[in-house]
Structure formats: C-alpha cells, structure tokens
Amino acid sequence: MSGAQILPGTLDLLILKAVSLGPEHGYGVLQRLGQLSKGELQIEQGALYPALYRLEKQGLVRSEWGSSENNRRAKFYALTAAGRGRLSEELASWERLVEAMEQVLRSKALAR
Amino acid sequence: MSGAQILPGTLDLLILKAVSLGPEHGYGVLQRLGQLSKGELQIEQGALYPALYRLEKQGLVRSEWGSSENNRRAKFYALTAAGRGRLSEELASWERLVEAMEQVLRSKALAR
DNA sequence: GCCACTTCCCTAATCATCTTAGGGAAACAA
DNA sequence: TTGTTTCCCTAAGATGATTAGGGAAGTGGC
Numbered sequence A, B: 001m002s003g004a005q006i007l008p009g010t011l012d013l014l015i016l017k018a019v020s021l022g023p024e025h026g027y028g029v030l031q032r033l034g035q036l037s038k039g040e041l042q043i044e045q046g047a048l049y050p051a052l053y054r055l056e057k058q059g060l061v062r063s064e065w066g067s068s069e070n071n072r073r074a075k076f077y078a079l080t081a082a083g084r085g086r087l088s089e090e091l092a093s094w095e096r097l098v099e100a101m102e103q104v105l106r107s108k109a110l111a112r
Numbered sequence C: 001g002c003c004a005c006t007t008c009c010c011t012a013a014t015c016a017t018c019t020t021a022g023g024g025a026a027a028c029a030a
Numbered sequence D: 001t002t003g004t005t006t007c008c009c010t011a012a013g014a015t016g017a018t019t020a021g022g023g024a025a026g027t028g029g030c
Helices: A011-020 A026-036 A045-057 A081-106 B011-020 B026-036 B045-057 B081-106
Strands: A061-067 A073-079 B061-067 B073-079
Touching: A011 A026, A011 A045, A011 A061, A011 A073, A011 A081, A011 B081, A026 A045, A026 A073, A026 B081, A045 A061, A045 A073, A073 A081, A081 B011, A081 B026, A081 B081, B011 B026, B011 B045, B011 B061, B011 B073, B011 B081, B026 B045, B026 B073, B045 B061, B045 B073, B073 B081
Parallel strands: none
Antiparallel strands: A061 A073, B061 B073
16 A cells, blocks of 8 residues: 555544545545545544544544445435534644744754 | 643654654653744653654664753663664655545545 | 345454653762 | 652553454446
8 A cells, every 4th residue: 555654643634624624434534535636545434434433422523324336335424513613623732733843853953 | 731632653753753853762752852843742751651662672862871950860762773764754644644634634625 | 035245233352552640770960 | 848840751541543354235237
C-alpha cells in the first residue's frame, strides 16, 4: 500500500470532516478520505467502525440504514449539530498543534 | 496548565529536534520544547524518559553524565549521525502527513 | 447454477504509546 | 532542618491504533 498511517488522535477529526461533506456510509468514508488525501491517508476498518460507533454514542453523528450506490445494505452517517460544533473545535485544536509543531521544527537557534 | 497535549506519534520527532539544537539533558528538553512552542507543547516526564532511553537504544542519540547549569547531576543527550538521518526522515514524514491532512480539511465539495 | 470477487458491516486480540502516579537524591534558600 | 527546585526513573493504567479474523449479500463470468 502506498499511504502512510494516520497520526493517532486525528481519526475523529477526519471522520467528522468526511461526513460533513455529505452523508456517507463507513466504507464510503474510507474511500472519501483516500481520494481527498490522494491515497496518503489509509484508515483501517478495525479503527473506523468502532470510531463511528463512538461518535454516534456521543451524538456527533446520526445513522440510518439505507442502500448504497452499489445496491448494498449500508449504514449512512450524517453530522449532527453537536457534530458540527465538535468538528470546528477539533479543527481549531489541530491548527494550534500544527502551528506549535512548526514553531519548534523551524527553529534553528536557541533562545535561552 | 495552558498547553495542549502533543499528538501521539510526534514525541520522537520533537525530542530529536530539540536535541539537534545542541546537547541537552532530559529536563532541559522539556523546557526547550516548552519555550520553542510558547508553552503549547507540554510533555510529561513519564513519556520523556522512556523515549530518551528508546532513542538511545536505537543509536539515535548518545548520552553522557555531566553537570547542569544549576549544578545538578544530569545526563546530557546529543544527536548521533543516525539520529540526524532519522530526524530528517521524520520531518519529511510529518510534512507529508500535514499536507495530506490539509488537503482533506480544506476540501469543501465532493470530487467523485 | 456455481464460484470468485467486491462491497459492506462488525468484533476480538494484540500492541504501541501516552498519562497518571508514584519514588528518590542532591543543591540551595530560608 | 525544612521546603523547594532540579534532575532522574519506573510501574500501572488508559487510550487508541493495527492485525486478524468472520459474515452476508450483490454481481459477473463460466
């Protein structure tokens, strides 16, 4: 496989973001993330489904059984209002962390 | 405390980077990272010392007992040649991941 | 009809890594 | 001599991923 593993701690953010683009079933979330990241982000099913269950239990997504484009039984997930709130929190938190990391990683001299 | 927790998986990179700025002891690595990130990145000692041990066992850093600026017994760590190699690998890998994350997080519409 | 393949769902065991929560020693200040 | 800071370290627990299964239902080739 080409892609890298994701960073632990970013899975919920990625799923919420994927679902925010429109209702999607689990398997579709994987493909959607794969496409959007040009194959860089590969998520394992063993991580995905428990995460979806966890997000639903927290009321951040809601699910509904339906039928996929390929005529398969599929559980579609959609973002809730609470999910939108959490998504923007996680986005902000991600940006802060990346900014902090960049400050460290760019530094060339010591400030003591 | 103000700072956020770091992302799991980024600790080795942060430590290698900190040590690459000049030999430092464990406690000093914590302060150095705190300063460089303006307090955003807080690393726990319980995570730091095992990580330093692990890095040394892999030959990425080498250590030497000495005396700190505050006249305390301290073990100073310095980056090895292998450590420099690993650091640049981890840097590249980090950049790739951030780039992939940004592609996903910035997307506003579906490309199917 | 039958078989292989794909799409979709799910769970259990394991592993890696971090937090929490300790403990200890030596220097310095009050 | 007591408390605080600086430094080191380890063990237990939690978290969150990977690995490794299994199952069912549609589709296509033969």
